[in-house]
Amino acid sequence: MVRLKFRYLLKFSAKNAFRKKSTAILSSFGVSIGLMLVFVVGAYTAGVQAQFNDNLTRTLGIVNIIEETEILIPSPDSNLPLTIIDDLKNTNDVGDFIIDYNVESQAPYSYTVEYWDKLENPDDKIIVLGLNKSLDTNWRGFTTRIIQGRNFEIGQNETIISSRLANIADFPVSIGSKIKLTLDLLGTETLNLTIVGIYEQIEDGTPPFVPRNYAIYTDIQTVWDARNQSGVETDIYTMVSLRFDVNIHEDTITLVDRINNFSNNGGYDPTYVSAYSLYAFYETVEQNLEIINSFTGVLGTITALAGGMAIIVGQLMSVSSRMKEFAILKATGWKSRHIMTNIIYESLTLSLLGAGGGLAIGALLIFLLSGNLTAFGNTPIIITLPGIIEVVIYAVLLGVLGGLYPGIKASKVRPIKVLKEL
């Protein structure tokens, strides 16, 4: 007859784990809170990672060109002549790889205090960018991602705004609403745009506490007129985007280096440009992700220690009050290791129950957070199997580590010593 050793000892331990109900429940709850934290942070990290991977895929071969500057961010001060496209196409060992391009021009000073404190972050800004509709259509840019309303018409002072701006703005942003932006520091020159559409913005995982620019798009001639109105150089591009025919990100980097070297050697004289690949930008993001992952690891370790302490304290209390029981078990033939295993199984019961609670509370929290803009931003929080497995592994470690010392203490009981005291 097969003896199911594991099953009966486990069943026995599971019953014993709740001998002291309040202590057991509190220990489990302590573990639940800790593991819930691990679970939610893990799910957030997984969401950021998924977004990151998605962005990496979408940005394969894409390079942005701006006028040479130390800070690689689009700016209204980046003046690229209209001839830059042909110059880039004619650049040796670069032009042949260009399969597509897009252009944009930014209106000056459009990020004024007009909408201060009406966005998500006090330092958030609205910027107006002009696009060439046909180029953007080929590029499959924002004008092709309208999810509400329609695209802007040329020369009509119409604009499309992002879905994120539509969600968070604390001022009218519905279709037909107007956005009034000043074009100079004094606010004497203004630009009035009518919102005609909302385009889908793909989240990049930036948390809300990081200031961001909300880009609204209109036609490039409208932006050039605005630049002219405010007295800055007009009929220029502030950024050109190229898509290269490459299969791996490293080839993109090579092409970026060629453009920058060519520019540094006066190849585009009198213009000097800076090229950068979005892959390089996401590499920085990846470093931040690693920091988040490390933080999660540290958090998990601290949680393990705290949860382990809760289990140890609970189990020590339980063991101390049950010494005569262990003495009797030994008197009936239980070995020291049986008693230790019993205590570890009891701890595992508590920690796994805590893991179940942590997963349940965490899932509820994730459900609630996913529905709103919160501290997690719009980043999707993804429940993954590895995330669940990670929580279970933590729980098992907690159970084993938390039960080890009380188990050793219980297993060392000398039946005669305890029974003589009775």
Place this chain on the structure above:
Amino acid sequence: MILITLIKLKKTSKVYGEQNNIIKALDNVDLEIEEGKVITIMGPSGSGKSTLLNLIGAMDNPTSGEIFVQDNEIGGLTERKLSKFRKEVVGFVFQNYYLLPNVDMLDNVLIPLIPYGISLQDKERAIKLLEMVGLRDRIHSKVGKLSGGESQRVAIARALINDPSVILADEPTGNLDSTTGKSIVELLINLTERGKTVIIVTHDHRIAKMVSEHPLGKNIWIKDGQLTDDPEFDIYGW
């Protein structure tokens, strides 16, 4: 009928304490107990009777001397062999029963087997033992609701689950009224019919009388750690 010696103590002593505070619980005891006998170890409090029982059950080690059970010297057994000995050779019955309150009667009987695995045959045997002690109909009752006599019956069934050769009962009727105590002693005495050797530690003269009236019964008297065949003291005056 040839009686085989099951338990043998040779010049066994047990001393507790150190230096100026020494208590000689057992003093040079020689004892032989034959298989299938029912024995009472009688004596006043502190006479050493529980110490003797604990030494036979390998719950404690003698300070000097040797103890043989089934021809095995148990004084120097390793922890592993001690567990095997306690599991297979002896079954304990305690004054306070020591049942686990959170599991039912059947599981209490099966407790000694839990770490080794429980087969259907084990369960059937446990049920038969509960039937033998008169508790067949309540096998799934929680032990917290049982009377003292019922609890002791469960404890006896637990002691028998591994089918040991020796049953060691330490004051098994100490917490019971006289009627219930008598039925428990009868139950223990009847175990000899199943080939068990039963050793009962008690200071209750009525138990000694019941045992002495049994064909396989024998009383052992102990005083100040030494055995005596013919008690010099009045057992009714303890």
